Amino acid sequence: MKKLIILVVFVLGAVGCANFYSPMGVKGKDAKKQIADLNSSLSLASFPALLSSFSSSSSSTFTCPTETTATVSSASSTSGGTFTLPATNSYVDLNSTAGGTKFFRSNSASVLTSYSMKVLKTASTNSTASCSYFASAGACTDADIVGSTFTSTGSASVSATNCLSIKCTNAAYIRIQPLVTTASSSSSSFSSNSLLAAALSPEILNQASGIEDDKYYTKESLDKCKESLTTISLFQTSLSSSSATALQEISSCNKPFSSLPTSVDSSGIAALQGNECKLEEVNFIGF
Structure with missing residues (x-):
């Protein structure tokens, strides 16, 4: 009997009680x-x-961060191209400062592309600012062309070798990105x-x-x-x-x-x- 008990204890020790039950x-x-x-x-x-x-914040009240790389508007409608149209999955910011009519004129497009334009609400501008845009060969030489007005959002198709011009009469911060994204x-x-x-x-x-x-x-x-x-x-x-x-x-x-x-x-x-x-x-x- 003693040998049996020793054998049981040995087996339990070898296998481990924890494999069957552990109270703690x-x-x-x-x-x-x-x-x-x-x-x-x-x-x-x-x-x-x-x-x-x-x-x-809703879309209309969300305050968008601005970027230091934003292109600042020009008071001259015939100054050289002030920004390059963005590629797919990229964007460009335009900052129209207050005080008189201000202009932006892109460099010529390389291929036909459609772009979305949005006037953003920022810490210093609101999303209801009204601007106008024009996409043509003429926009490459003069940004002061009567075009389509957009408030908050707009879209434009720019053909190869043509340019996009934007004119704002009040402070506005605009972000442009390709629609094909x-x-x-x-x-x-x-x-x-x-x-x-x-x-x-x-x-x-x-x-x-x-x-x-x-x-x-x-x-x-x-x-x-x-x-x-x-x-x-x-x-x-x-x-x-x-x-x-x-x-x-x-x-x-x-x-x-x-x-x-x-x-x-x-x-x-x-x-x-x-x-x-x-x-x-x-x-x-x-x-």
């Missing part, structure tokens, strides 16, 4: 559930902040990739953490994991808020989608979470 540990599948529930709660808690950052397809691809990454995130987290359903892990290591998840959530909310603001600027300020800054996607966040949740197994007697 957390089973892997339960730890996964707690992690998933915490992530869901953190996501719900961060949603109001994200919604606020995206909807704090990959913004829509890029936006669709971005949305699809984001949805796929979000769907795969739980599995990525599980794979990165290495938590096994039938093993037991210490509660202390699970608590540390939860603390890390909370910290990462704050970081993720900050990144998402920045992306939401950038998206609103693209929408309100006539910027191409390519201007959206690169950020960490859901897959990267999930991998980071998994790395922070490599739980410590209980010892051989379950503690």
